Amino acid sequence: MTPELTRLAAELTTVIDAVAASFGGHPDRTLDGELDCDPTTPGRLLCWQYGVRVEHPASPETRLPSLLPALHADGWESHDRSTPAEQITRFTRDGTDFTIHVAAAVTIIGSTRPVPA
Structure with missing residues (x-):
């Protein structure tokens, strides 16, 4: 993994795990890894994907709006x-x-960002 992808992975894991924790329950990891994201030129553009799933989240109808101020900040x-x-x-x-x-x-939280290889 490139240094930029490693930094990005750590940052997004922290953000997504914190968001998932705010929904309560036990988050199950659904994605976690590097992906070659340009099929026309393999190996030139990589993505890192991370996702979690929270079954029966606590107060899902109010949880998402309550997260907005902190994420915007x-x-x-x-x-x-x-x-x-x-x-x-x-x-x-x-x-x-x-x-x-x-x-x-169910609440699903996931991310991605392409990074040159």
């Missing part, structure tokens, strides 16, 4: 993509993004 911009059936918010900062997706009894 840390420089994350939010983009609401919610529908009447689910809450979806994408956060971006310096070319990095992660998404919080709350649907029924």
Whole structure:
């Protein structure tokens, strides 16, 4: 893993784990690793992906809005993509993004960012 990808992985793991902890329950890791993200030129652009799933999160309808002030204070911009059936918010900062997706009894939080190899 490149030094930039290592730094990014550590930073995003911390952010995503903190968000998951705020939903309560036990988060299950769904993704954690490097990915070659440009099929047209393999090995030139890498992504690191990390995601967790929280079953039966505590107060999902209020948890996501309560996280916004702290994430905004840390420089994350939010983009609401919610529908009447689910809450979806994408956060971006310096070319990095992660998404919080709350649907029924599951919350999924994941991230990715391409980095030149």
